[in-house]
Amino acid sequence: xxxxxxxxxxxxxxxxxxxxxxxxxxxxxxxxxxxxxxxxxxxxxxxxxxxxxxxxxxxxxxxxxxxxxxxxxxxxxxxxxxxxxxxxxxxxxxxxxxxxxxxxxxxxxxxxxxxxxxxxxxxxxxxxxxxxxxxxxxxxxxxxxxxxxxxxxxxxxxxxxxxxxxxxxxxxxxxxxxxxxxxxxxxxxxxxxxxxxxxxxxxxxxxxxxxxxxxxxxxxxxxxxxxxxxxxxxxxxxxxxxxxxxxxxxxxxxxxxxxxxxxxxxxxxxxxxxxxxxxxxxxxxxxxxxxxxxxxxxxxxxxxxxxxxx
Ligand SMILES: NC(=O)c1ccc[n+]([C@@H]2O[C@H](COP(=O)([O-])OP(=O)(O)OC[C@H]3O[C@@H](n4cnc5c(N)ncnc54)[C@H](OP(=O)(O)O)[C@@H]3O)[C@@H](O)[C@H]2O)c1
Numbered sequence: 422x423x424x425x426x427x428x429x430x431x432x433x434x435x436x437x438x439x440x441x442x443x444x445x446x447x448x449x450x451x452x453x454x455x456x457x458x459x460x461x462x463x464x465x466x467x468x469x470x471x472x473x474x475x476x477x478x479x480x481x482x483x484x485x486x487x488x489x490x491x492x493x494x495x496x497x498x499x500x501x502x503x504x505x506x507x508x509x510x511x512x513x514x515x516x517x518x519x520x521x522x523x524x525x526x527x528x529x530x531x532x533x534x535x536x537x538x539x540x541x542x543x544x545x546x547x548x549x550x551x552x553x554x555x556x557x558x559x560x561x562x563x564x565x566x567x568x569x570x571x572x573x574x575x576x577x578x579x580x581x582x583x584x585x586x587x588x589x590x591x592x593x594x595x596x597x598x599x600x601x602x603x604x605x606x607x608x609x610x611x612x613x614x615x616x617x618x619x620x621x622x623x624x625x626x627x628x629x630x631x632x633x634x635x636x637x638x639x640x641x642x643x644x645x646x647x648x649x650x651x652x653x654x655x656x657x658x659x660x661x662x663x664x665x666x667x668x669x670x671x672x673x674x675x676x677x678x679x680x681x682x683x684x685x686x687x688x689x690x691x692x693x694x695x696x697x698x699x700x701x702x703x704x705x706x707x708x709x710x711x712x713x714x715x716x717x718x719x720x721x722x723x724x725x726x727x728x729x730x731x
Contacts, residue, residue: 422565422625425492425520427451429474431509432498434462436579437526437611441497442471444615450622455487455494457502478505484512493520493622503544507551514559514566520625521568523548526614528690528698529572531632537672538686549632556630569621570632573614574607574700575691577637581724587688588642589649589657591730596657599692600664602643605699606691607636613715620710633706637715639699642692648721653730664693 426449433442433454445452446468454467458475467473474487488494494513496506506523513521523545530546533539539546552568559566580586586608589596609617617635621628650657671685690698707714725731 422519422567422629425450425622425625427453427491428493428495428622429453429455429488429491429518431455431494431496431506432502432524433467434460435497435499437497437576437614439466440611441495441615441618442468444612444619445495445622446470448616448619448623450619453487453491455484478502478508481508481512481515484509485515488513488516488518491516491518493522494518495522495618495622496524497526498524500544503548506548510548510552510555514555514564517564519565519567520622520629521552521566522618522621523552523568523570525549525570525632526573526576528574528687529632529634531570532698533690537668537675538683538690540675541680541683541686553630567625567629569628569630571617571621571706572632572634573609573617574634574636575609576611576614577608577720578610578724580608581721582727586645587684588645591725591728594655594657596642596646596649596659598642598646598659598661599667599688600661600694602646602659602661602692603641604692604694604696605639605641606696607634607639607698607700609635609637610715610720613637613712616712617706617710620712624710627709628706633710634700634704635706635710635712636700637720638717640717644717645721648718649725652718652722652725664689664696668693 428450452471454473456475458477476483476487530542549570667685668689671682674682
C-alpha cells in the first residue's frame with residue numbers, strides 16, 4: 422500500500438482528540454478536523470494548520486465530500502457518536518479512503534463480546550464487525566479500503582487527573598485496591614495513543630484489517646501505590662475491596678439501565694485477581710508500529726507535579 426499522508430479526524434474536539442491531532446502533526450501527517458455541524462463542543466481550539474470541516478454526520482454525501490482527498494479517517498468520537506460511525510465508514514469507502522480507524526482506544530473489545538461489560542460496549546463491537554463486513558464486500562470489488570482497531574488500555578494521565586484511576590486519592594492521601602492489587606493491566610498516555618495511531622498509519626501493510634493492542638506500560642495497583650508513596654515520601658493507607666462485590670454492584674446497575682456500571686465493571690476487568698487482561702509483550706503491537714514503551718515512574722511523577730503533590 423502506498424504511504425498514508427492525509428488524515429481526517431472525526432470528533433477531535435474531545436478528551437483524546439487534541440493530543441492525537443498533535444502527534445499526527447508531529448509525525449508529518451496533514452490533518453483535517455471533521456466536526457458535527459450541530460456541535461456543542463465549546464473549545465475546539467484546533468491548531469492553525471488544521472482545517473475544520475463542520476458536517477452533517479447523518480449525510481453520507483456530506484461526509485464523503487469532507488473525506489475526499491484523504492488517505493485515512495481516524496474516529497475519536499465519544500460514546501454517543503459510536504453508532505454514527507457506520508455512516509462515516511460508508512462515506513469513507515465512497516470517498517476512496519484507504520484506512521479507517523474506529524473509535525476504540527480502551528479495553529480489547531474483541532474479547533468481551535457477550536459479557537456484562539461487553540453489553541455496554543456493543544456499539545463499538547458492532548462497528549468493528551461492520552468494518553469486517555465492508556472489507557469482505559469491498560475486497561471483492563478490488564477496492565483498497567481497510568481498517569485497524571486499536572486497544573490502548575486505560576488513558577493513564579487523563580485517568581489519573583480525573584480520578585487517580587480509582588486507586589489513589591491525593592486529597593485524602595489514601596489508596597483503594599481491588600483484591601490483592603497484584604494483577605497487571607495496561608495503560609497509555611494520551612500522547613502515546615496519538616503516537617500509536619501515527620505508527621499504524623506509517624505501517625499500513627502490517628496493520629491492515631487487524632485489531633491491535635498497544636500500551637505505554639503494564640502496571641498493577643500495588644505498583645502504582647508504591648510509586649506514589651516513594652515519590653511523595655509518604656504512606657497511602659490502603660482500603661481493600663473485593664472484585665466479586667464490585668462486579669455484583671456493576672451488574673445490578675446494568676440491569677437497571679444505569680451505565681455508570683461501566684466504571685465498576687472496568688475496574689474488575691482490569692484489576693481482579695486472575696483477570697488476565699494485561700498486555701504481554703508477545704501480544705503488544707508496539708514493535709510492529711514502532712512505538713517504544715514509556716517510563717511509568719516519569720508518568721506518575723509528572724501527574725504528581727501537575728497536582729502540586731511534589
Ligand atoms: N481508555 C480510556 O481510559 C478512555 C477514556 C476516555 C475515552 N476513551 C475512548 O476514547 C475515544 C474518544 O473519547 P473522548 O473521551 O475523547 O470522547 P469525547 O470527548 O466524549 O467526545 C469526542 C467528540 O465526539 C464528538 N461527538 C460527541 N457526541 C457525538 C455524537 N452524538 N455523534 C458524533 N460525534 C459526537 C464531539 O466532537 P464535535 O462536537 O467536534 O463533533 C466530541 O468532542 C472513545 O472511543 C472513548 O471510549 C477511552
